[in-house]
Amino acid sequence: MIQKIRVNDARFPLAKGAGSDAIHRDPIYSYAVTSLIDDSGIVGTGFAFTLGEGNDLVCKAAEFYAMQLKGRDIEELMADFGSVFNQLSNEQQFRWLGPHKGIVHLALASVTNACYDLWAKKRGLPLWKLLNDLSAEEVVSTLDLSYLEDELTAGQAIHLLKENLAGKDKRERILQTGYPGYDTSIGWFNYSDEKVRENCKKAIAEGFTAMKLKVGSTDPERDIRRSHIVREEAGDSVKVMLDANQQWTLPQALKICKELQGMNPYWIEEPTHPDDILAHKVLADAIAPTKLALGEHVPNRIIFKNYLQTGSAGFIQADAVRVGGVSEFITISLLCRKYGIPVVPHVGDMGQLHQHLVLFNHISMGHEALFLEHIPHLQQHFVHPVKVTGGVYQTPMEPGSSCDLKSLN
Amino acid sequence: MIQKIRVNDARFPLAKGAGSDAIHRDPIYSYAVTSLIDDSGIVGTGFAFTLGEGNDLVCKAAEFYAMQLKGRDIEELMADFGSVFNQLSNEQQFRWLGPHKGIVHLALASVTNACYDLWAKKRGLPLWKLLNDLSAEEVVSTLDLSYLEDELTAGQAIHLLKENLAGKDKRERILQTGYPGYDTSIGWFNYSDEKVRENCKKAIAEGFTAMKLKVGSTDPERDIRRSHIVREEAGDSVKVMLDANQQWTLPQALKICKELQGMNPYWIEEPTHPDDILAHKVLADAIAPTKLALGEHVPNRIIFKNYLQTGSAGFIQADAVRVGGVSEFITISLLCRKYGIPVVPHVGDMGQLHQHLVLFNHISMGHEALFLEHIPHLQQHFVHPVKVTGGVYQTPMEPGSSCDLKSLN
Numbered sequence: 001m002i003q004k005i006r007v008n009d010a011r012f013p014l015a016k017g018a019g020s021d022a023i024h025r026d027p028i029y030s031y032a033v034t035s036l037i038d039d040s041g042i043v044g045t046g047f048a049f050t051l052g053e054g055n056d057l058v059c060k061a062a063e064f065y066a067m068q069l070k071g072r073d074i075e076e077l078m079a080d081f082g083s084v085f086n087q088l089s090n091e092q093q094f095r096w097l098g099p100h101k102g103i104v105h106l107a108l109a110s111v112t113n114a115c116y117d118l119w120a121k122k123r124g125l126p127l128w129k130l131l132n133d134l135s136a137e138e139v140v141s142t143l144d145l146s147y148l149e150d151e152l153t154a155g156q157a158i159h160l161l162k163e164n165l166a167g168k169d170k171r172e173r174i175l176q177t178g179y180p181g182y183d184t185s186i187g188w189f190n191y192s193d194e195k196v197r198e199n200c201k202k203a204i205a206e207g208f209t210a211m212k213l214k215v216g217s218t219d220p221e222r223d224i225r226r227s228h229i230v231r232e233e234a235g236d237s238v239k240v241m242l243d244a245n246q247q248w249t250l251p252q253a254l255k256i257c258k259e260l261q262g263m264n265p266y267w268i269e270e271p272t273h274p275d276d277i278l279a280h281k282v283l284a285d286a287i288a289p290t291k292l293a294l295g296e297h298v299p300n301r302i303i304f305k306n307y308l309q310t311g312s313a314g315f316i317q318a319d320a321v322r323v324g325g326v327s328e329f330i331t332i333s334l335l336c337r338k339y340g341i342p343v344v345p346h347v348g349d350m351g352q353l354h355q356h357l358v359l360f361n362h363i364s365m366g367h368e369a370l371f372l373e374h375i376p377h378l379q380q381h382f383v384h385p386v387k388v389t390g391g392v393y394q395t396p397m398e399p400g401s402s403c404d405l406k407s408l409n
Numbered sequence: 410m411i412q413k414i415r416v417n418d419a420r421f422p423l424a425k426g427a428g429s430d431a432i433h434r435d436p437i438y439s440y441a442v443t444s445l446i447d448d449s450g451i452v453g454t455g456f457a458f459t460l461g462e463g464n465d466l467v468c469k470a471a472e473f474y475a476m477q478l479k480g481r482d483i484e485e486l487m488a489d490f491g492s493v494f495n496q497l498s499n500e501q502q503f504r505w506l507g508p509h510k511g512i513v514h515l516a517l518a519s520v521t522n523a524c525y526d527l528w529a530k531k532r533g534l535p536l537w538k539l540l541n542d543l544s545a546e547e548v549v550s551t552l553d554l555s556y557l558e559d560e561l562t563a564g565q566a567i568h569l570l571k572e573n574l575a576g577k578d579k580r581e582r583i584l585q586t587g588y589p590g591y592d593t594s595i596g597w598f599n600y601s602d603e604k605v606r607e608n609c610k611k612a613i614a615e616g617f618t619a620m621k622l623k624v625g626s627t628d629p630e631r632d633i634r635r636s637h638i639v640r641e642e643a644g645d646s647v648k649v650m651l652d653a654n655q656q657w658t659l660p661q662a663l664k665i666c667k668e669l670q671g672m673n674p675y676w677i678e679e680p681t682h683p684d685d686i687l688a689h690k691v692l693a694d695a696i697a698p699t700k701l702a703l704g705e706h707v708p709n710r711i712i713f714k715n716y717l718q719t720g721s722a723g724f725i726q727a728d729a730v731r732v733g734g735v736s737e738f739i740t741i742s743l744l745c746r747k748y749g750i751p752v753v754p755h756v757g758d759m760g761q762l763h764q765h766l767v768l769f770n771h772i773s774m775g776h777e778a779l780f781l782e783h784i785p786h787l788q789q790h791f792v793h794p795v796k797v798t799g800g801v802y803q804t805p806m807e808p809g810s811s812c813d814l815k816s817l818n
Contacts, residue, residue: 024501053473053502057466057512064462092433093462099655099706100684102511103466147682149658150691246508249558273556275509275711277686278718282559297508302684309687 001073002044002118004037005066007059007110008408011052018377020190022216022247028052029378031321032059032107033408034066034114038074044118045403048106049321049348061107064094069111078119081142085112085327089144101299105324112325113353117401127326127401128359132172136161139364143331147302151309157334164337164366171363178392179358180209181351181374182239187213187230189245196226200233207391210239210266210371216247220256224263231263239371241293243269250279257287267293267315274298280312293317296346300324304332308339319346320353326401333361347373351386352402355393381405410482411527413446414475416468416519417817420461427786429599431625431656437461438787440730441468441516442817443475443523447483453527454812457515458730458757470516473503478520487528490551494521494736498553510708514733521734522762526810536735536810537768541581545570548773552740556711560718566743573746573775580772587801588767589618590760590783591648596622596639598654605635609642616800619648619675619780625656629665633672640672648675648780650702655679659688666696676702676724683707689721702726705755709733713741717748728755729762735810742770756782760795761811764802790814 011030019027031047032055038044048058065088069077077084089100089108097104120127131139136158145154183206186199196213203211213230215223223242230240242265248256253271260268268290272279274297284292291314298304300323307313316336320329333343343361345354351374361367372393379385383404387394396402420439428436440456441464447453457467474497478486486493498509498517506513529536540548545567554563592615595608605622612620622639624632632651639649651674657665662680669677677699681688683706693701700723707713709732716722725745729738742752752770754763760783770776781802788794792813796803805811 023499023504027502027505051502051505053500054470054506054513057469057506060466060469061463061512090432091462093436093460095432096436096460097463097466097512097515098510099682101708102513103470103506104463104511106506147658147685147688149660150688249556251558273508273711275709276556276715278715279556279559299510300684302682306685306687 001039001071002036002069003039005063005070006035006037007063007066008033008035009056009059010405010407011055012378012381014377017188017190018185020188021214021243021245022189023245024051025190030055031405032062032110033405034062034110035408036066036069036114036118038118038122040122042118042121044074044114044121046110046113046115046117046325047321047403048110050106054103057103058106058110061104062110065108065111074115074118074122077115078142081115081327082144085144085324086146089324100302100324105299106322109321109323109325112327113320113401113403116326117403121400124399126396126399127356131360132363139330142327144327145331148305148335151305152335152338160334160337161364164364167366168363174359174362174369175395178394179355179369180371181388181391181393182210182212182371183208184212184373184375185377186211187226189214193226193229197229197233200230204234204238209391210241212241212243214245215242216244220259223256224259227260227263227265239266241265241267241269244271246270246273246297248272250282253283254286257283257290261287261290265290267291269293270296277306277310277312280307281310284312291315293344295319296322301328301331301335305335308335308341313341315342315344317344317346319348320357321348322346326357329357333365333367337365337367342368342370344370345372347375349403350375350378351393352382355386355396356401359395381407383409410448410480411445411478412448414472414479415444415446416472416475417442417444418465418468419814419816420464421787421790423786426597426599427594429597430623430652430654431598432654433460434599439464440814441471441519442814443471443519444817445475445478445523445527447527447531449531451527451530453483453523453530455519455522455524455526455734456730456758456812457519459515463512466512467515467519470513471519474517474520483524483527483531486524487551490524490736491553494553494733495555498733509711509733514708515731518730518732518734521736522729522810522812525735526812530809533808535805535808536765540769541772548739551736553736554740557714557744560714561744561747569743569746570773573773576775577772583768583771583778584804587803588764588778589780590797590800590802591619591621591780592617593621593782593784594786595620596635598623602635602638606638606642609639613643613647618800619650621650621652623654624651625653629668632665633668636669636672636674650674650676650678652678653680655682657681659691662692663695666692666699670696670699674699676700678702679705686715686719686721689716690719693721700724702753704728705731710737710740710744714744717744717750722750724751724753726753726755728757729766730757731755735766738766742774742776746774746776751777751779753779754781756784758812759784759787760802761791764795764805765810768804790816792818
């Protein structure tokens with residue numbers, strides 16, 4: 001039984017320049033952390049990610065949701081978590097503040113993730129293992145599929161999971177080899193050209209075969225110059241992604257993306273405003289076969305559904321610490337699987353939680369094991385930091401979702 | 410010069426059943442109120458609307474924005490308010506919590522509206538008069554048109570306003586006759602059939618020629634029965650609108666809307682989730698010529714742009730206490746004018762602020778003077794409550810935007 005609730009505002013200043021992009025010049029990586037303390041003494045930990053300012057507001061909202069779980073048994077909650085999620089996210093007064101977006105939804109992510117962590121710890125299993133052992137019906141019971149009836153009913157979701165039982169054994173081999181990573185920290189926006197070049201060399205020496213550069217400069221020449229530096233250092237066989245962090249207008253994006261195609265980017269990420277579904281569609285059509293990646297700022301399954309329906313996203317970057325937590329992340333992954341679109345999460349969690357989720361997506365859902373973003377900056381703060389060796393995430397074996405922070409333990 | 414900032418959490422419990430709809434069964438109408446206190450002693454008042462829970466979080470976020478205006482001169486701020494709005498709404502850490510949606514954007518509405526109120530009070534003019542006296546260039550300087558470059562540049566916005574200078578004199582006659590209202594309070598969700606019938610009679614006796622019923626029941630028969638009660642009482646010449654408050658899935662909406670067409674609704678409002686642009690498009694096409702109305706929960710100009718581009722909205726219900734305040738409301742109204750779609754605001758402000766804005770939309774922008782929602786429940790709390798006589802809003806003459814609350818004065 002969940003006996004006590006604690007919500008903590010945890011902020012971690014970064015080294016100079018780290019984490020910077022075209023719009024976020026000086027972020028403070030922060031977590032609104034929910035702890036659900038079970039009467040067995042086990043603590044379920046979950047969080048949402050923010051860039052500092054306002055992290056306290058997410059904490060306040062998380063308290064509101066978490067208080068409603070007091071006295072509940074975690075196995076009972078998770079047996080029908082889809083309904084729990086639906087009820088929490090539609091609380092009639094609080095709902096006005098979204099619905100299903102912004103601070104209230106970040107807060108719901110924090111609480112939801114704490115539920116999944118507690119569930120896995122009580123079963124003594126790493127989260128990926130717990131999820132992979134569930135039946136299709138059990139998985140779908142944890143999901144809120146409301147407002148997806150035109151694309152994904154519970155029956156269709158169960159069918160999709162059952163279809164992918166074939167090949168599950170084979171896909172489990174990834175547990176031994178590990179899930180590939182890609183390096184986001186070679187090319188933060190404020191890094192000098194020299195530092196970017198040096199970081200590329202380092203990433204390649206470490207074994208990474210994919211890496212990302214921040215673009216979206218006021219001066220497009222800077223973006224083009226730096227993207228060619230990365231391509232030069234990386235060679236043709238390495239995948240190089242470019243991330244504009246919403247900095248372009250549609251007319252700008254149409255022009256600049258064409259120019260950037262010269263260095264053969266694997267994807268172009270967040271070219272413009274994350275709410276502008278139709279602009280992404282126009283752009284995707286104009287720059288095909290180059291693909292767009294997006295989702296870092298997309299708050300819920302309904303907007304992702306629209307992105308998939310328009311065919312504007314080549315890669316979906318849902319983030320379980322931005323959408324309503326693990327539950328909604330799985331829902332979005334199922335939608336993507338239906339559409340044949342890879343899920344490559346944005347890792348506001350620094351990959352701690354997502355290393356579990358991509359293993360589930362690959363093994364149980366049949367998603368391709370493409371690669372998972374890797375950002376090393378907060379590693380020293382986690383009790384069980386991700387282990388990335390040779391550019392590959394090593395399978396986590398501790399019970400839970402690897403989200404415990406040292407400062408709260 | 411703005412010398413002091415005050416933000417208040419003002420909540421107003423309603424009479425039993427009032428304000429209820431299919432999803433909000435028991436709301437507490439609440440305002441997160443920003444007061445900008447000028448060194449001249451004049452107080453600019455603005456607010457965002459919520460349903461109670463979490464109104465304090467909107468207040469906290471409003472403080473964050475308002476503090477950044479301390480020491481600034483209001484005329485200087487408003488001369489380039491488009492840039493001010495752009496900077497505030499893109500504050501690099503706080504932006505993560507939206508962007509441009511949810512609690513942070515509600516908070517920005519509160520602060521923005523206080524700026525407009527202070528501006529009008531310092532000039533000694535009702536807000537509608539101040540706005541109508543601005544040149545096209547001055548209006549556009551108050552707007553943030555970023556991410557609309559594909560549809561509405563500053564040049565195009567100025568052109569649109571200048572085009573509509575012709576006929577302005579004629580349209581000003583509405584200042585004498587008043588702006589028509591429609592009655593939302595005849596048919597709250599929890600009212601009995603008898604009470605709905607009685608309220609219809611009352612509304613018609615008061616002079617209203619348009620009214621709205623809440624639908625979205627679990628039992629569609631209830632919706633159909635009640636909608637026919639209203640039509641019966643109202644007769645064929647009165648416009649009757651139906652509001653489902655997002656309660657239907659797309660498959661449900663497709664079915665129920667066809668059945669509701671039997672009573673000839675003037676519009677069907679918020680049939681499904683406000684983020685589901687494509688579902689609205691499918692539904693709009695299926696039920697034409699019956700039109701959809703939406704916007705009460707749409708947070709910003711970019712999503713409205715997508716709704717307009719898909720042609721799924723017959724009426725746009727932007728609310729200046731939901732989107733980023735007066736400035737973004739005007740931006741959205743310009744977009745709608747371009748598309749020939751009427752703006753019929755949702756009135757989280759109980760019409761206090763919007764009575765000014767629809768006069769501007771009609772007189773300066775050439776929007777049709779259709780009607781403005783009327784909800785009487787909070788009238789006793791305002792210093793200058795709206796005056797609706799014979800179903801018509803009487804033109805407000807006091808300086809400012811009519812948003813001062815008695816409890817804060």
